[in-house]
Amino acid sequence: MFYAHSTSTTDKSDWQGLEDHLKSVGRLAAERAERFGAGPWGEAAGLLHDIGKYTIPFQRRLEGSPERVDHSTAGAHIALEQYPQVGHLLAYLIAGHHAGLANGRDIGERTPLKNRLEADLPPLDSVWQQEVALPDELLPPAHLQQRRDRAFFQYAFLTRMLFSCLVDADFVDTETFYSLHEKGITLARGGRPTLDVLRDALDQRLATFQADSDVNRLRGEILSHVRAQAELSPGRFSLTVPTGGGKTLASLAFALDHAITHGMDRVIYVIPFTSIVEQNAAVFRDALGEHGEAAVLEHHSAFDAGNQSDRNTIDKLRRDSENWDAPVVVTTAVQFFESLFAAKSSRCRKLHNIAGSVVILDEAQTIPLPLLRPSAAALDELALNYRTSVVLCTATQPALAETDDPERSFVGGLRDLRELAPEPDRLYRDLKRVTVRHIGTLDDEALRDELLATEQVLCIVNNRRHARALFESIADRPGAYHLTTSMCAVHRRRVLAEMRQVLKAGQPCRVISTSLIEAGVDVDFPRVLRAEAGLDSIAQAAGRCNREGRRSAADSDVAIFTSANEDWAPPPELKKFAQATVEVLRRHGDDPLSLAAVEAYFRLLYWQQGPQELDKHGLLKLVEDGRIEGLPFDTLEQKFRMIENNQRAVIIPFDDTARAALRELAYAEGVGSIARKLQPYTVQVPQQGFAALERVGAIAAVEPDKFGEQFMVLVNEDLYDEHMGLNWSDPTFRSGESNIW
Template sequence: MYYAHSTSTTDKSDWQTLESHLKTVGVLAAERANRFGAVEWGEAVGLLHDVGKYTVPFQRRLEGSPERVDHSTAGAHIAIEKYPQVGHLLAYLIAGHHAGLANGRDIGERRPLKDRLEAELPSLDPVWQREITLPGTLPLPAGFTPIRDRKFFQAAFLARMIFSCLVDADFIDTETFYAVHEKGVPHTRGGGPPLDLLREALNQRLATFKADSDVNRLRGEILSHMRAQAELSPGRFTLTVPTGGGKTLASLAFALDHAITHGMDRVIYVIPFTSIVEQNAAVFRDALGEHGEAAVLEHHSAFDAGGQRDRHSIDKLRRDSENWDAPIVVTTSVQFFESLFAAKTSRCRKLHNIANSVVILDEAQTMPLPLLRPSVAALDELALNYRASIVLCTATQPALAETDDPENSFAGGLRDPKELAPDPDRLYRQLERVSVRHIGTLDDEALRDELLATEQVLCIVNNRRHARALFESIADRPGAFHLTTAMCAVHRRQVLAEIRATLDAGLPCRVVSTSLIEAGVDVDFPRVLRAEAGLDSIAQAAGRCNREGKRPAVESDVAIFATANDDWAPPPELKQFAQATVEVLRHHGDDPLSLEAIDAYFRLLYWQQGLQRLDRHGLLKLVEDGRLEGIPFETLEQKFRMIENNQRAVIIPFDDKARAALRELAYAEGVGGIARKLQPYTVQVPQQGFAALERVGAIAPVEPDKFGEQFMELVNEDLYDERLGLNWSDPTFRSDESNIW
């Protein structure tokens, strides 16, 4: 008898047999792969993944022997022999089902597949052939559409999807075996209210909205028009609605209608900024009433599962986060896109649950330019071959459609996207709330005068140093506020609450901020000043002006300016966006936020970049050049980074909650929950600034014997100012802040 997993029982009476494990994983993986028509593929990798345990050395290991045994590569060999055309693709998955997907040939942290296939392995007992029966052939997944010039990209994508099915199935069967052995029952996973029940709850909420103003009537029209299109075939969609058009709940209504109509499994919201993830997740929970808590899975680095009511709920939430087994998932762009190019088992587990889903990308224009082509290729592949509907949702729609007109086509882009909004150009005119103009170049004194000329005004600049200097020049005037990521998130929320209260009271309110305030922050100023930036950023800034539409557009001024001081010039990665904006303003200066101007801006930006700079690391070429036996899975994971993180987190003991969480570290065993509690109290500091703080003893590690430098606390609290945030200034370096990843 051969076994897959052992217990402490010496007679092996309750050990899991290998035959049982392989067959169960085969069934579970096949069920998952059925979402995209690849049942036989899922079954094959499930049956083969642990075939290497049919060896005497591995069975000795289960009995307590310390010897190391490679139990993954044997199944990879069998896959190559059994399925000559696609077996090599399966070999990556089987060999990597514990350590992760390796490169085919190139050296990485993981041993390349080529080297593993050449290594000597223990002999398999032929009994494996009697205990499991492999599928005879592996046809292409049902409805799979190959594209010649991205053949190996498609192969790598399919491999990750099947890998997701395998590692999720393997983990769940193993988890279930041990949970039943220890507690008598398996862990609770997934479930959640069915989509039709959620739609009913949302309908009840939407029925309470009244068409009692022009804006609300327009929101109702947008909602009705979108829902009427839910029967359109799954595929690629755009949703182009100006700020204030009610697209958050309208897109949820469309997504639920569309998913129910086409038998899809879930709705996934992908949002660029963590703060908006939290905001939208709260909106969805509220809109879904009593079902909201159970339906909405919020998955990002800052989410604190400890807010749940009981330990059972916390544990289930964490399990559901592992594979996105929930009706509605709200996550970040980083989590979503980096998972699509991941090689680690933990990041790939969720991928099969993206198939057969409605995926809504909020603020779609924020996809980073250096990774734009691979990102769009992944979205298109999901729509083409994985039964997903992709919705690009934004007020400033990026020009990502591939057309037959080479002058107006994004090569490798989305084919034939359907617009869900009713006449976006008319919507823009009807929801127009501001007038936008360029007021020329301003030196620091002139910019200060502009701020003081209006009692309620928001000024957004491109770097922290400029924001700080400008704020200090008006700090003694009534209603002066400052917002920057040098403040921890809890501090920023407090300042924003004070700003809103000041605005509501009609008191002087002059805010100087970096671009962070453009990320869905709900404030309403009569005037906004914006340093030159991308036209999409200017549109976001305009969303903070006359947000509620209470003033005529001609009285709601968005003024763009260039900075005379070279010290405040935008960093290089922002300068190209600003230059494209200036060029578009030459032709569309009378209406710079019109849909025509936005389209011209993105086309110009993409043309300036060129195809190569829209795929900075040449990831698409890397895959095609590697071909089947040289797919660089690990390299892709390492190079596809939406945030190049050259910063270190410093924890600010800002209030009693932060100080209490820091004290918990002294006796903590697992720190996941504490880390989430501390995340809103962190400030990200550039490496040089971090080193400067460390050099003067301003920061120190908490419990370094246990955690090393994982938790670095600000111990010199004099360096944290209630109006300016953390000061890490050092004459040897400069640090700019931008909203570009």
């Protein structure tokens, strides 16, 4: 008898039979692939993935032999023989179900599929042909709609989706076996509330809202209209609602209604910034009442499973997060898009659960320009062939629609984009709460005078150094506050809570912030100063002014300025946005946040870049040139980075909760829950600053023998200021004693 997995029992009485494992994985993979009409493909992949275990060398390995045995490539060979037309796609995922999807040919660092297929393998025992019955024929999914301009992109996308089905099925079956036979437990799966239950809970919550103001009446109108569109056929949608129009809950209500109407499975809310994932998840949990805690899953890149070093944590986080088996998922754009172009099994495992979902892209305009074309292609493919409804949800709608009008079309974008909001132009007029104007060039002294001229004012600048210098110039004045990503999230929350109380009391409140305050932070100022930036950023800044509409637009001033100090100019990657804004202001200076101005801004921005700059690494061309035999899966994962992450996390022992969590690491085996507790206490530090802190002993690894450098904590707490946050740029670091323990 041949076995798939062993236990500590020497008589093999409770070992998992190979035939049982292959059939179970084939069945589970088929169920997952049926979500997008590819059930037989999933079954074939599941039956073939471990066929290489039908060898004497692999069975010896299960018995304790140290020899290394390739058990993945044999199934890839059989797929090529059995299915000459489509077998190459299956070969990628079968050969890569442990190591990840490789390039078809040698254009990267890892061994390509071509080389693996040419390597010598131990012979298979012929018993596999009696125990494994493969599907006779594999045809492309019947509903698959092809686009000639990206045919091989579609093949690569299908392969990655099938890979997700296979690795999730393999993980689930293997984990179930070991949990039962080694721990004597059956892992709980499912059991979360249904979408119908969640919609009823949301309806109860929405029924408590009162139309007691013009703004609230308009929010109610928007909500009703958006929900009435739920019966529209699945596809591509936009939801264009000005800031303060209630689009967060309106989009959730639409998504639940739409998913239930069309038999879809979940809602995935994609947020541009990690800093507001927890905030939005909390809004949804609150809106869903007693079911919120069980229904809403947060998943973002901080302390991701792929970064964990211990087996228990990896398994736990994968169960909780990596297959996204929850009715409402709140995640980041980085996690969402990078997964769609990933090659590693842990990153791809969730993909099949995006099929048959409603995906809400909050602040859709924040997709990085260098990746815009491949990102739009992925969104369009989800809607075209994977029963996914994609909703671009924002006050500043990016011009991503592909139309028949060459003057207005984003080539390769989203076809047949339908608007969910009622008369967006009218909404903008009705919800207009500010007056936006450019006040020219200001040096630091003039900017300080502007701040001191108003008792309640928010000033947003483009870099941390400017924010720090400006705050220091007014720090001795009443109500001076500073917000920066140099502060950990818990610290920022405390500052924001104090600011809100001061604003409500009508006391002086002068806030200097980087753009982080534009990311969904609920504050309301009578005046906002904004350094030149992209028009979408200016619109976000304007959302912090007269947010609740208690003042007239004429009395609510959003003033754009150019800094006279070259040191404070926008970084190079932001200059193009600011330049496009300046051009739009020339044409639409009377109303720079109108929908016409926003559309002109994005078209100008995209036109200035050109098609190549919107796919900086040439990923779409790379895929098309590779064809079936040379699909560049590994290269795509390496090059598709929404954030070029050269930063490292430093944990700040900011309060007793953080210190207690750090102490827990001393005796912890699985650290998933501890990592989540510590995440709001981290500051992301550039690699150079991190090295400087490490060099002078200002940071140190916690339990390095167990976790390596996974948990780096600030031990010189003199470097963390109550107003400025963490200082990693001061060359006169002083070594300090730790008081964490």
